[in-house]
Amino acid sequence: MSQQQDGNNKPPEEEKKPKAVALLSGGLDSNLAVRMMLEQGIDIEAVAIKTPFCDFDCGKGCGQRVKEVADELGIKLKTVYFGEEYLRMLKNPKYGYGSCMNPCIDCRGMMYNAAKEHMIKTNADFVITGEVLFQRPMSQNNRALHIIEKETEMECKVLRPLSAKHLPPTDAEKIGLINRENMGDIRGRSRKGQLMLAKHFGISEPPNAAGGCLLTDPSFSMRVKDILDHCDDIPTLNDIELLKVGRHFRITHDAKFIVGRNKDENEVIKALVTDGDIIIEVKDYVGPICILRCKNYDYSLVIKCAAIAARYSDAPRHDQCEVSITVDGDKNEVIVTPADIGTIEMMRI
Numbered sequence: 001m002s003q004q005q006d007g008n009n010k011p012p013e014e015e016k017k018p019k020a021v022a023l024l025s026g027g028l029d030s031n032l033a034v035r036m037m038l039e040q041g042i043d044i045e046a047v048a049i050k051t052p053f054c055d056f057d058c059g060k061g062c063g064q065r066v067k068e069v070a071d072e073l074g075i076k077l078k079t080v081y082f083g084e085e086y087l088r089m090l091k092n093p094k095y096g097y098g099s100c101m102n103p104c105i106d107c108r109g110m111m112y113n114a115a116k117e118h119m120i121k122t123n124a125d126f127v128i129t130g131e132v133l134f135q136r137p138m139s140q141n142n143r144a145l146h147i148i149e150k151e152t153e154m155e156c157k158v159l160r161p162l163s164a165k166h167l168p169p170t171d172a173e174k175i176g177l178i179n180r181e182n183m184g185d186i187r188g189r190s191r192k193g194q195l196m197l198a199k200h201f202g203i204s205e206p207p208n209a210a211g212g213c214l215l216t217d218p219s220f221s222m223r224v225k226d227i228l229d230h231c232d233d234i235p236t237l238n239d240i241e242l243l244k245v246g247r248h249f250r251i252t253h254d255a256k257f258i259v260g261r262n263k264d265e266n267e268v269i270k271a272l273v274t275d276g277d278i279i280i281e282v283k284d285y286v287g288p289i290c291i292l293r294c295k296n297y298d299y300s301l302v303i304k305c306a307a308i309a310a311r312y313s314d315a316p317r318h319d320q321c322e323v324s325i326t327v328d329g330d331k332n333e334v335i336v337t338p339a340d341i342g343t344i345e346m347m348r349i
């Protein structure tokens with residue numbers, strides 16, 4: 001059959017394909033959500049989020065996979081980095097923290113906003129996510145999903161293909177861009193539904209469930225809480241990177257001491273040294289690189305930290321040793337006896 005043409009002999013305009021923006025991580029769930037959409041003929045562009053605590057959405061360790069996944073799916077990918085604005089939110093999240101320092105509702109709100117921005121920019125019709133109802137206690141229940149949508153003015157604009165049958169119909173379903181019948185009815189923490197879908201899509205080695213971001217780690221969260229409690233405004237991104245390495249000690253309200261645990265950490269700590277940091281290293285013995293980060297320092301503070309540094313070096317426990325102190329490039333030496341481990345542990349974060 002010949003194609004119908006208008007009076008100017010121009011071919012009729014091609015109907016615009018429905019388009020969605022996907023919040024993509026390197027994990028399985030968002031990958032499946034995208035595949036479900038592609039199967040329905042929806043155009044997809046992806047947004048991946050990087051926070052200071054998490055490489056791409058909630059997928060700990062799967063950050064490096066996200067580009068690979070987007071390529072595999074044949075979709076465009078935009079990466080959005082959250083920096084200081086994330087730390088500001090973390091200091092005082094409107095909806096509070098989960099079981100650790102994870103502000104999941106506010107965090108997802110920021111992610112939705114990034115996806116929304118891309119949706120508007122690319123003239124897409126809606127947003128999809130790999131969220132599964134009741135998979136995560138804080139942010140994936142009906143109330144939380146509703147709050148996040150409301151806060152971001154995205155009500156009925158976010159489709160979660162894996163759980164859609166358990167959720168109220170979105171605009172995309174209501175106006176027929178999506179056939180709700182083909183949507184998923186997965187919910188809860190079991191991975192059975194996802195694994196069946198993975199099989200359907202021929203994914204031979206589905207990745208394990210994502211481990212969550214650093215803010216869901218209890219020990220790391222203690223460090224985060226400590227730094228938030230002890231800074232006037234917000235910590236710097238450098239402060240946050242430093243939380244990821246070494247042993248941390250709260251010496252005074254304004255002074256923190258960080259001690260490398262091995263050669264690799266020593267290198268990272270060295271790379272994170274910033275203006276005003278005091279570098280402390282034991283001389284003549286193998287030992288850690290340490291940073292004293294504080295507003296004001298005095299001799300007794302430096303001596304205390306030098307003794308801690310000595311305790312974690314190969315210097316004999318009961319003999320005095322020499323420790324070098326570098327302030328703004330100026331090097332000096334002090335003599336200390338390694339600190340007692342019981343005293344040190346009381347300051348450990």
Ligand code: SF4
Pocket residue numbers: 051054057058102103104105107108139212213214215216
């Ligand atoms: S676990 Fe919570 S805080 Fe961490 S990235 Fe996911 S939603 Fe954000």
